[in-house]
Structure formats: structure tokens, C-alpha cells
Amino acid sequence: MPDVLEVRWHGRGGQGAKTAAVLFADIAISTGRFVQAFPQYGPERMGAPVVAYNRVSSTPIRLHTPIERPDYVLILDPKFIGKRNLTAGLSPRGTVMVNTPRRPAEMRQALNLPGATTVCCLDASRIAEDTIGRNIPNVPMVAALVKILQLVTLEDLKDFVREQLEKKFRGQPDLVKGNLEAVDRAYREVERG
Amino acid sequence: MGSEVLAQKETRYRALSGNEAAAQAMRQIEPVVVAAYPITPQTEIVQLFSNFVSDGLVRTEFVPVESEHSALSAVVGAASSGVRAMTATSSNGLALMFEILNIASGLRLPIVMTVVNRALSAPINIHCDHGDTMGVRDAGWIQLYAENAQETYDNLIQAVRIAEHPAVRLPVMVAVDGFIVSHGIENVEMLDDQTVKTFIGTFQPDFSLLDPDHIVTIGPLVLQDSYFEIKRLQVEAVEAAYQVITEVGLDFEKVSGRCYQLVEEYRMEEAETAVVALGSTAGNFKEVVDQFQARGVPVGLLKLRVFRPFPAEQVRRALARCRAVAVMDRAHSLSGQGGPLFTEVKAALQGTGFPAGSMVNYVYGLGGREITLEMAQRVVEDLQKLAKGSEGDQVLPVNYLGLRE
Structure with a gap:
């Protein structure tokens, strides 16, 4: 995990890109780091493209500028590939993580990424369907990012997510259980290429 | 930091948006009355605060009104009765308050208001600029500008003390950059509830509209004979504010460790x-x-x-x-x-x-x-x-x- 990390999330309204950035910030802050989470605001509609950002740093963050050269790009909806410039500004040794059942080598080709970049794949939509019964891939994607960064251990991550979700989904223990299972699977299944 | 897996450690920070930081400060200040117009261009500050009211975390009387003009009017009424009263607004909402902004300062009511800075229409725009607060810069309010969510929280708490200081007795607006700070999530270190309550103390009003033993007239017609003198007194209050803002900043540093000056x-x-x-x-x-x-x-x-x-x-x-x-x-x-x-x-x-x-x-x-x-x-x-x-x-x-x- 570098001293300063900049992340960009690409999703669609309803996929939880903004929530993903907030959850990731919450996890990072729990490790004693400084964080920012902010979406790019536009018309809010189900299905419309959504972009959200994170800054994570070991020292206080003073910048209030847009993130133009992210270290990590997370693609929640692979249908964007080929239609939008998802890797704009990606740092030369950056990482792209895609919600897809395909392999990193295929994704590297599809996104036309040079060898110095890292490509990670996770079938987050499948995990979400299996565990919470809905295609909301944000929680597994956050878990996979935490794993790749080695930000916290799986046990700590599950404890944290449990605590957050028990507050958010009071009286819906199935949803909490499903999301924890999603975290578990994402942590194990994310493939780095 | 290396790439080792780090164990979670205790942090004194919470991840809060500027709006959440403002709402949390309002919860700790616990004004007797909050009146607000809850629709665009309002931000979620008053919505979050109304949740605290519904959840019984504060004993505040929350008054939803039909416009920003009415919101500040209700706050002026409440403050005239000698209690702490707050609101929050943004852009066109602040513009609609213009008449009452001057009434609040002319009546020397120590109202505290968060203003999320957003561009004025036309053309319609919801994003950040300072056209709204700069447009009311001479309405007799003290204006504090926050760099981030932490300063939003800290400025609001200090604003109560500044506004209510006997030498000042002026309303204060705490300006916060729209979206950039208001909707962005950052590290915020909150004081505990009791520290805030002790820091702001109890409000000692000069007068109360609801005190039948000490009847006062508030907002009378004052023509050529005294209007000018009253405005001159406002200038004196503004000048006293330099010293008071500095002193409150020093006091705040003692409880928070964070330094605030002019x-x-x-x-x-x-x-x-x-x-x-x-x-x-x-x-x-x-x-x-x-x-x-x-x-x-x-x-x-x-x-x-x-x-x-x-x-x-x-x-x-x-x-x-x-x-x-x-x-x-x-x-x-x-x-x-x-x-x-x-x-x-x-x-x-x-x-x-x-x-x-x-x-x-x-x-x-x-x-x-x-x-x-x-x-x-x-x-x-x-x-x-x-x-x-x-x-x-x-x-x-x-x-x-x-x-x-």
C-alpha cells in the first residue's frame, strides 16, 4: 500500500459505486489513514454512468482537486469497456480491477493495457447474485480491492463490514450474512494478472 | 507503510462529509429551535439534523417552513425569544433570505447558520462558487470560511461563542464549499458532546420577547432620529468581533488542539x-x-x-x-x-x-x-x-x- 493512493470507480446508478467509495474510505480510516471519498455529481438516474473517487494517505490530505491520474481504476460495469475511456490518466504502474467472469489476460487485451499495469478480475456480479440475490457488485469489489492492497486481513474486514451492515440493515440478518459471504468469496476469488 | 497486512488500529477520526460534520456540530450545540426549508437548494444538513430530532437525540423544536425567507424569519422569531436558533441554506436560498439577513443583524440576534456555497442562478447550477455568500457580504453577518469538513465542524462550534459574545451579538454564517467539502467524505475529529456543551456554555440573552416581566419592543420603526446611530453601533460590534474571534479561537485550541485565527x-x-x-x-x-x-x-x-x-x-x-x-x-x-x-x-x-x-x-x-x-x-x-x-x-x-x- 503506497503512502498516497488515488482510486477511481466507474459504475452505473444503482450499482453502488458511490457507496463503494464510502465503504472503502470507512475501512481505510479504521487503519489510521486519512481519506477522501467523493462522487462526480451529475444527473442521478438509475443506469446512468457514475464516477466516484477515493484518496487514501498516511498523512493529512489537503487537496481538493479532481483525481486525474488514479493508481487504481475499478470497473463495476464491464459493458463500459470500448465505449468510455475508463483508463484515462491511469498511472503507468497502475491497477485496473474489472467486474467480469473473464480472465485478466483477456481484460488486458480488451482494455489495451501495457505490461507495466496490473489487471485484476472478479466476477462480482455473480458473487452478488449468489449471496444477496441481486446484481449489486459494490461490496465484493471493495473486498477485492482491500485484498489486493493488503489493507486489512480478511477477518478484520469481515468484522468491519459486519459492524457497518448491522447498523445499516437492522432487522435484515440475511442481508448481512449474504454480504459477509460476498466479502469472503471476493477476498478468495479475485484474480491478479 | 510497506505492503504488509496492517492490523486495524484505533483512530480518533470519523469519515464524515462536510454536511454530516455540520449536522453533528448542530446536534452537539442542540439549539432550541431549528427552522429550515427542506427542498433544493437546501443540502442534507437539515435533513440529517431532523433525523436527530426524530431519534430523540436532541430536544430541538424543528420547524419545516415553506421558503428560505420563512426559515430565517422563524429563526429570527425564536432568537428574539432569547434562545439559540439555527438554520442552514445554500445559493438561491440564501438570496431569498436577503431581507431577513439584514433584520437578524440589525436586531443583533446571535443566529448561527451554515451556508453551503453554491452558484446563483441564472443559468441554473448547483455546484460550488462563492457568489452566494459574497453577495450578502455586507448584510451585517460575520462570515467564516472553512477549508475542509474539520473546519466546518470547528467553525460552527466556535460561531456560537462568537455570535453570543456580549460585545458582538451578531449573526454568524459558516461558509462551506458546495460538493467539494459539503458532499465529500474526509477525516473529522469530533469533540465529545460534553466538551462542546461546556465550551459553548448557556446562552444569556439580553432580552426575551416571551418575558412578560421585562417587556421589550423588537423591530420598531426607527426613522431619521436614531437609525444612523443604530447602524454605527453595529459597526462597533463588528469591530469588537476581531478580538472575540481571536479569543474564541485560542479557547478552542485548548479543548481541541486545533489552532484558529483570523x-x-x-x-x-x-x-x-x-x-x-x-x-x-x-x-x-x-x-x-x-x-x-x-x-x-x-x-x-x-x-x-x-x-x-x-x-x-x-x-x-x-x-x-x-x-x-x-x-x-x-x-x-x-x-x-x-x-x-x-x-x-x-x-x-x-x-x-x-x-x-x-x-x-x-x-x-x-x-x-x-x-x-x-x-x-x-x-x-x-x-x-x-x-x-x-x-x-x-x-x-x-x-x-x-x-x-
């Missing part, structure tokens, strides 16, 4: 050129100042925390050694002389011998137009040219940063 001088000790800014952009310039100082360029930042009253003495002192100054305005003025911060800084330096041609204005970020590090770097580069005063390196007095031309 202005913040960032690496100004050896600076020969300086950038003057307020709000979230100040942080961007701290970064750029560090970059240039690392290369041996003596540039500093003067951040204004307080715009009303204008800290002219602190500005003069901080800029005395500078050979060139750039003033950043996130608001436009149609005066033909640059933005409102520029003309104020210029007026403050009048008579000090500071050459007028060594001061430049950058209007930026209107309607939420982004300011990037490259733009901030360009401002500092321009400043170096200006300081050298070399031929052919002219910098215009008023510049538009990030504008498509």
Missing part, C-alpha cells in the same frame, strides 16, 4: 510572493507552495478564515514583505475591478506602498469549474514573473483561471 499564514516567514485564498482551494495552494519551496521559490499562502469583518491588519502584516500577490476569487463581481476578495485585499494594502501593479486577481471555479494542481502551479509561476518585473512578462490585473476562451 487568517492562516502558511510558510509566509520567508515568502517574497504570496497567494491569498479562502475555502477549500487553500489546501491546493498549500500543496503547491510546498512544491515550489522545495525548489527554493519563496512563495507562501495567506488563507483568510474570516472575510467579515475583513482582517485588514493581518493581511497588511502578512503581505508586508511580499513583492507580488495573487488573490483567488471564487466569485465574480461586475465592478470591473476584479472579484470581491481582490478589491478588499487591495483596499487593505492601500497606503502601505505596495505597488498596485504587483497584485493580480484570478477568478476561478465559477459554477463548480474544477481547479487543478496545474492551474494552481500556473498562478505561482505567473507570480514569479510578476515579482521579477521583467519586460514582456506582463500579467493582466484580472485573470480567469480554467475558463475556455
